Amino acid sequence: xxxxxxxxxxxxxxxxxxxxxxxxxxxxxxxxxxxxxxxxxxxxxxxxxxxxxxxxxxxxxxxxxxxxxxxxxxxxxxxxxxxxxxxxxxxxxxxxxxxxxxxxxxxxxxxxxxxxxxxxxxxxxxxxxxxxxxxxxxxxxxxxxxxxxxxxxxxxxxxxxxxxxxxxxxxxxxxxxxxxxxxxxxxxxxxxxxxxxxxxxxxxxxxxxxxxxxxxxxxxxxxxxxxxxxxxxxxxxxxxxxxxxxxxxxxxxxxxxxxxxxxxxxxxxxxxxxxxxxxxxxxxxxxxxxxxxxxxxxxxx
Amino acid sequence: xxxxxxxxxxxxxxxxxxxxxxxxxxxxxxxxxxxxxxxxxxxxxxxxxxxxxxxxxxxxxxxxxxxxxxxxxxxxxxxxxxxxxxxxxxxxxxxxxxxxxxxxxxxxxxxxxxxxxxxxxxxxxxxxxxxxxxxxxxxxxxxxxxxxxxxxxxxxxxxxxxxxxxxxxxxxxxxxxxxxxxxxxxxxxxxxxxxxxxxxxxxxxxxxxxxxxxxxxxxxxxxxxxxxxxxxxxxxxxxxxxxxxxxxxxxxxxxxxxxxxxxxxxxxxxxxxxxxxxx
Numbered sequence: 001x002x003x004x005x006x007x008x009x010x011x012x013x014x015x016x017x018x019x020x021x022x023x024x025x026x027x028x029x030x031x032x033x034x035x036x037x038x039x040x041x042x043x044x045x046x047x048x049x050x051x052x053x054x055x056x057x058x059x060x061x062x063x064x065x066x067x068x069x070x071x072x073x074x075x076x077x078x079x080x081x082x083x084x085x086x087x088x089x090x091x092x093x094x095x096x097x098x099x100x101x102x103x104x105x106x107x108x109x110x111x112x113x114x115x116x117x118x119x120x121x122x123x124x125x126x127x128x129x130x131x132x133x134x135x136x137x138x139x140x141x142x143x144x145x146x147x148x149x150x151x152x153x154x155x156x157x158x159x160x161x162x163x164x165x166x167x168x169x170x171x172x173x174x175x176x177x178x179x180x181x182x183x184x185x186x187x188x189x190x191x192x193x194x195x196x197x198x199x200x201x202x203x204x205x206x207x208x209x210x211x212x213x214x215x216x217x218x219x220x221x222x223x224x225x226x227x228x229x230x231x232x233x234x235x236x237x238x239x240x241x242x243x244x245x246x247x248x249x250x251x252x253x254x255x256x257x258x259x260x261x262x263x264x265x266x267x268x269x270x271x272x273x274x275x276x277x278x279x280x281x282x283x284x285x286x287x288x289x290x291x292x293x294x295x296x297x298x299x300x301x
Numbered sequence: 302x303x304x305x306x307x308x309x310x311x312x313x314x315x316x317x318x319x320x321x322x323x324x325x326x327x328x329x330x331x332x333x334x335x336x337x338x339x340x341x342x343x344x345x346x347x348x349x350x351x352x353x354x355x356x357x358x359x360x361x362x363x364x365x366x367x368x369x370x371x372x373x374x375x376x377x378x379x380x381x382x383x384x385x386x387x388x389x390x391x392x393x394x395x396x397x398x399x400x401x402x403x404x405x406x407x408x409x410x411x412x413x414x415x416x417x418x419x420x421x422x423x424x425x426x427x428x429x430x431x432x433x434x435x436x437x438x439x440x441x442x443x444x445x446x447x448x449x450x451x452x453x454x455x456x457x458x459x460x461x462x463x464x465x466x467x468x469x470x471x472x473x474x475x476x477x478x479x480x481x482x483x484x485x486x487x488x489x490x491x492x493x494x495x496x497x498x499x500x501x502x503x504x505x506x507x508x509x510x511x512x513x514x515x516x517x518x519x520x521x522x523x524x525x526x527x528x529x530x531x532x533x534x535x536x537x538x539x540x541x542x543x544x545x546x547x548x549x550x551x552x553x554x555x556x557x558x559x560x561x562x563x564x565x566x567x568x569x570x571x572x573x574x575x576x577x578x579x580x
Contacts, residue, residue, distance in 0.1 A: 273424075
């Protein structure tokens, strides 16, 4: 009897549980939660290095009425849409390829991951060289094959810079998507395939009617997760173009950063950050409820 | 049912080759560029062939970028500090999540995942003001303090799953036999969770190594404290960039991470995918 109460005390010490979490929780409250509220407060001020005054909703009025800002919002979503779409398509194809029963597939899986592991900033230094208009390999291939009739600075023109930054972002994000899809594909019960094989279904039919529906939850989760990452993407655009040329690659994150630490307009920068936070919160709620739903379904099965 | 015809096999391998080319081309081209003399690189259109490849750039880069050694040291130093601090915060918290039942446990765990979404630029203004008020701008602290917060959530999830694998009966038996919590921690938990701690430590190190750039360009202007990515970025802005040396230096910066990754890739995949899809 004594043993039992003692054990209960061991397993249900709520105070100790909270005490152990406290350091991490306080740290996150100071570095993430408090800044989040501070951002909201600052967005109603004209804060700068000189000081701050309360200005009401002036920052928001100014921001929302500017056509430039509206263009930035639209551009952000267009950029994000194409980037996420490409990541999902390439990731799905890549995962299907790596999932095939070929010699060397363990090695292929390892070879997919480097862009995910290395610091994005260093990867982008490499891409800067690839995109070099005179000496880069992409312009080189273009010129040699006659697609380009002369040097072409991919990051110097509005449209090509926009596309180039998307491609680099896809390069960074594809490994994660591929690995998740691959893991999901490998988790599909084998007997489903065997049954379909006996029924005479072709490889394509098996992929289309078994693999795809089975991994749909993962596809949706990854779409949301990479939408969040892409929306937050900063280093790729910053290193390749700093948001240029003439604003062609300025997404909401880049615009926020420029306003905040480029011009030290903390108030107006915070107003932009608040827009980012609102959008991210919507993504987060969507993502977490989806995740909880999937986990519940997995638990029920 | 998994047999392929020769034709299918060739097609599959070719497709994989195209896919991997997209992924690996930047690395291959960075390495190739680092081996070529500058005058070969500066030819338009691009020359696919060089006959005088050498590792010259790898020795010359230390002169071109005088602080290169310092940058590399900074990168390692910052990432190590962040990883160690992260572990210190995460170990007790993960243990608590793994072993205790308490109100709001699941909610807190999901809330932690949400923290992952509010990274970097969103919080940069208050963080900048805070660091300035504490006069921590342009110090190592400015790049360590914010970094830790963004690694804590995933690390907790990861370490929690390791702690859960240790049978609770071991602890209960020791407890009934009169061992104190501290003794249990030292003699049972610590030795059994060493592999898990190593994995989380490596995850935190790689994560910290990867996220240095933003905090460095935002909170630090002192060249002697710059980590490698930020230090090199500055050189790219110059009029004539010595691309072969830049690529050599970049690869040197990637190499440690790649080596760790190659040897521990199984665990790292586990770390990177934790909490995102399945628990």
